[in-house]
Amino acid sequence: MAVSGRKKGPVSPAVAGPVAVYPGSFDPITNGHLDIVKRALAVFPRVVLAVAFNPNKDSALFTAEERVATIREALVEFGDRIEVDTFSGLLVDYARRIEAAVVVRGLRAVSDFEYEFQMTMMNRHLAPAIETVFLMAGAQYFYTSSRLVKEVALFGGDVRAHVPPAVRRRLAAKLGTQTGRGRKRR
């Protein structure tokens, strides 16, 4: 798997077809995100999972480096058709830089729609040649979100169904809580 840090140029052209970029905060990556990655790989030969970060003011729980390390661990089974990278600034500028023709986003419930719709329209305005494609995760992930996972983990709740083991471990370390297996029964 490719490592974060590649700054310009297209991803390896070994497999023909459009490169898709799957951008997000991934703070942290959840099983819902992983489900979208799986579906994206069924459609596109190469997917770049791009961790968005703000170098000046990032309110994320995990640093961009921590998120990349976690994602790389969680994605081991997906092989080298998926790359992990980071970007700041405009998504369309990043997509152009890596020569991605498609942006992949995930949809859960209707509540995601308005935000995603606005963002897609703005990106289309900025870069008409880049198409956004929406994929829906499996129904079991419809209520999985990074925000809720963090809230539940903060209070020691069981998040095993929602995040891969790599995330559970890092959440526990970061928050100083047990987040599932090994938790003492009361």
Ligand code: ADP
């Ligand atoms: P952002 O901060 O850009 O919304 P996220 O990491 O929260 O980044 O999400 C990245 C993308 O993955 C978004 O398109 C979001 O709607 C989608 N996504 C997040 N969780 C799920 C899920 N459980 N099922 C399907 N899509 C999801």
